[in-house]
Amino acid sequence: MFFRNQFANVVEWEEFRDDMIFWKWSNKEIKKGSKLIIRAGQDAIFLHGGRVEGIFREEGDYDIDSQIIPFLSTLKGFKFGFNSGMRAEVLFVNTKEFIVKWGTRNAINIPHPQLPGGIPIRANGTFNVKVSDYIALIDKIAGIKSSYYVEDIRLRITSVLDQLLMEWITREGKDMFNLQANAFAISNGIREDLDMSVTNDGLSITKFTVMSFNYPEEIQKMITKSASHTMVGDLGKYQQIEMVNGMASGKVQGGGTASDMAGMMMGMNIANEMMKNMNQNNQPNQGQGQGQNQNQGQPQNQGVAPAPQEGNKTRPNFCPNCGTKTGDGNFCSNCGFKLV
Structure with missing residues (x-):
């Protein structure tokens, strides 16, 4: 005794994998009462004799006899027999990118x-x-x-x-x-x-x-080195920054040679900067200070300062007698006072 759907089968992508672009259901006879299952991200293409009969894109379960065959191009009138089925291939395509x-x-x-x-x-x-x-x-x-x-x-x-x-x-x-x-x-x-x-x-x-x-x-080493030189226009400033960063991050620390040399170089650089700033700040005020000190106790209209101490052979920047800025000569160009 045979049951009605004894030979029915399910047409579906049995070996679905995420890395599969397509998979073909073939070499099977589709019987009356068979179903087609289309899952999300799949399209099903019915092929008969190597020819495309129909393309189905909507996911769901379909009765092949009543919902699929009527839409096939050359198999619209196909009728299933009791023991016979339809020879067809179904190509499942993964639609994702x-x-x-x-x-x-x-x-x-x-x-x-x-x-x-x-x-x-x-x-x-x-x-x-x-x-x-x-x-x-x-x-x-x-x-x-x-x-x-x-x-x-x-x-x-x-x-x-x-x-x-x-x-x-x-x-x-x-x-x-x-x-x-x-x-x-x-x-x-x-x-x-x-x-x-x-x-x-x-x-x-x-x-x-x-x-x-x-x-x-x-x-790559050559490219990296060239790029670093290009980015850092002032190599001296780059070295200072690297030393400060090294000491701040703790990479240059302790009593080792690297730490000692870094500290010494930073100390020398800081001292040089301080001396340079002091010289620049004191240069225009040096003569004014000397003139004020030398003119203390003298009448303002005379402007006469005491002569430099004996044995002082250094030429002052301003005349001790009249306060005029000195040049390269040994005598003041204004009052003739002997400077050296």
Whole structure:
């Protein structure tokens, strides 16, 4: 005795994985009473004889006999027999946009006039890919494959990526030692070329990003050193800042040689600055102070100061007799007083 739905089956994506781009339900006969299950983020495409019969995008459970077959292009009038079913394939497509990491397999030697062998550069980043054309996807990929993974598209992209990186770095990399500054233009150019290479297969590269360019260690050290010298115009000030930061952070401390030398250098610099400031402040007031001291006790209208002490051979900045600023001579240019 046979039950009505004894041969009924459920058509669904049985092996759903987050890294699967599509999966094909095939080699099974759909019986009367069978159901189709479409989950969120999936589209179901009915195929018969390699031809697309219908595309279903709304998630839910469907009775194939009453809700699916009436919408199939050439199978609208199909009737299930008691023991016979419908031979068909159902392609489930993951509709999400995949974010895929990439990295260069080997260092790319970018030509440079100062380096005969070129600059070996590695790079890494991400690209976004999604299915954009079901007909092309079935014609070029799904027609011969039962499933397709993110890893498959990643391997395909990276196989041509080295060549595209060299082309766009050479075109947009005006400063080979600071490629990150042109990463946006390089990324856009590569995305357009990659998208053109996969569009015939029903795929689309919606975004391509270069996260970083990596140089050999010796070149990176040279770039870092050059950048630090460029950023710090006053090397002396840079050394002072570094010493202060080191002592403030505790990296330069204790009684070791580094601490002693840092303290000595800071002390010398501070002393030099203090002496310089004192000389600058005292220079214009020195003569005025001497004139005031020398003129104490004398009538204001005379302006006569006592002669310098005997044995003092230093030429004063102002005449002790009349207060006139002295020059290079041994006598005052105003009153003739002997200065030395």
